[in-house]
Amino acid sequence: MENRPGNTFSMNRRLGSTTYKITVHFSNDATETLEDKILRMVRNEATTDGPECGIIDVSQMGRQSERSAS
Numbered sequence: 692m693e694n695r696p697g698n699t700f701s702m703n704r705r706l707g708s709t710t711y712k713i714t715v716h717f718s719n720d721a722t723e724t725l726e727d728k729i730l731r732m733v734r735n736e737a738t739t740d741g742p743e744c745g746i747i748d749v750s751q752m753g754r755q756s757e758r759s760a761s
Contacts, residue, residue, distance in 0.1 A: 701714040723731070 698717045698719065699714065701712060704711050704713060
């Protein structure tokens, strides 16, 4: 893992014969958790005007995570 100035770091991960360089940026002022952010992105993707292909109802995704502390 390579540390960079500020709130950024990067790392390399190899999957099969492909190496991915992952760079992460984060904010100390963020109010949204990583899990909340991923769920929001999935909801937004599911509700866009794409082709109908068995889209999951958004209300089914509102359940508490099994790993959640609360």
